[in-house]
Amino acid sequence: METTDLEAFLSRAKALCVLTGSGISQESGIPTFRGNDGLWKQYRAEVLATPGAFARDPKLVWEWYAWRREIIHRAQPNAAHQALVELEAEFSARPGGRFALLTQNVDGLHERAGTGNLIRLHGDIWRLRCTGCGAERQDYSVPLDRLPPHCSFCFSLLRPAVVWFGESLPQEEWARAADVSASADLFLVIGTSALVQPAASLPLLAKQNGGLLIEINPAPTPLSGLADLAIRGKAAEVLGGLSSRIPDA
Numbered sequence: 001m002e003t004t005d006l007e008a009f010l011s012r013a014k015a016l017c018v019l020t021g022s023g024i025s026q027e028s029g030i031p032t033f034r035g036n037d038g039l040w041k042q043y044r045a046e047v048l049a050t051p052g053a054f055a056r057d058p059k060l061v062w063e064w065y066a067w068r069r070e071i072i073h074r075a076q077p078n079a080a081h082q083a084l085v086e087l088e089a090e091f092s093a094r095p096g097g098r099f100a101l102l103t104q105n106v107d108g109l110h111e112r113a114g115t116g117n118l119i120r121l122h123g124d125i126w127r128l129r130c131t132g133c134g135a136e137r138q139d140y141s142v143p144l145d146r147l148p149p150h151c152s153f154c155f156s157l158l159r160p161a162v163v164w165f166g167e168s169l170p171q172e173e174w175a176r177a178a179d180v181s182a183s184a185d186l187f188l189v190i191g192t193s194a195l196v197q198p199a200a201s202l203p204l205l206a207k208q209n210g211g212l213l214i215e216i217n218p219a220p221t222p223l224s225g226l227a228d229l230a231i232r233g234k235a236a237e238v239l240g241g242l243s244s245r246i247p248d249a
Contacts (some may be wrong), residue, residue: 005229007246008239009186009214015098017109017184018084019202023191023217024235025105028075031068049164058157062148065160069125074140077113080190083242085114089132090246102178104192104199105182106162119177121169121199123162132156170196181205188214190235194221 010016020031040048043064047053052173054061084101091099094173101118103110106125110118128135130151139149149158163169177199187206194200207213215227216238224230231238 006214006216006231007242009212009229010087010242010246013091013186013212014094014096015180015184016087016100016186016188017180017202017206017211018087018099018188018190019192019199020084020101020103020105020110020190020235021192021194021196022105022161023193024057024078024080025075025107025109026191027080027236028078030072030075030107030109040067046165049083049162050166051164052166054164056147056161058159062144065125066142066144066147069144070142072107072109072125073140075107075109077109078236079240080238081109081113081115083239087242088115088117098180098183100184102177102180102199104196106160119173119180121163121173121177123153123160123170125160125162127161128158129161130154130156131159164202167189174198178205181211182209184209186213186214187211188216188226189223190216190239192217192221194223197248 026032039157048061048064088099091097101110101115102121103118104122106123108124110127126138126140127136128149130137130153132151133154133156135151135153137241150156151158181202182205184206187203189203203213207226212228213226214229215221215223216231216235218232218234
């Protein structure tokens with residue numbers, strides 16, 4: 001019944017906004033920050049993904065990111081990633097239809113699956129930023145040649161171009177995310193704990209502006225009580241083959 005309701009919601013929508021979190025990538029074998037799989041050696045992700053940790057021990061932080069890059073390199077987009085690509089194509093083909101995907105993930109699986117209108121709220125693990133001159137470049141090498149890596153221009157330390165705990169989201173990405181959230185008539189939240197701010201406020205922005213809210217997650221979250229439809233399940237199982245089941249608008 002829940003998936004039938006989801007299909008009905010999607011068939012009536014014109015502007016769909018989707019927010020994804022680590023749960024969607026966990027189904028591709030990528031560990032999440034929370035739970036037992038968030039532990040690396042004796043360190044938790046929340047301890048390593050900070051400016052302070054990088055300042056104290058950049059080599060340790062880079063060893064963790066090198067480990068994550070190797071795991072992500074082996075991972076493949078799953079049925080949920082593919083379903084969102086198909087939803088984007090369907091909404092783009094509807095008269096007046098709009099689609100936007102906002103992700104808290106830095107792994108690049110949405111891009112590899114083929115999503116076009118993507119806003120990366122927390123950056124990109126495959127992009128490096130110089131702590132000195134600010135230059136950025138893509139780097140898909142696995143393993144990295146040298147840890148920690150240094151800038152080829154000014155020789156300062158490079159860091160992953162991701163948003164760490166305690167840092168602000170990129171202004172341009174946040175402004176775009178807030179705009180598409182406020183104008184969405186349907187907001188779909190997939191695989192996120194709804195605990196990390198300010199991303200967790202985006203579904204509320206949609207609700208405040210009259211949008212309907214659907215949550216897909218194995219366990220309840222702080223958003224569950226506000227959702228117009230809460231589906232308990234894994235994203236790949238719920239969304240797999242979804243586009244073929246959506247009634248014509």
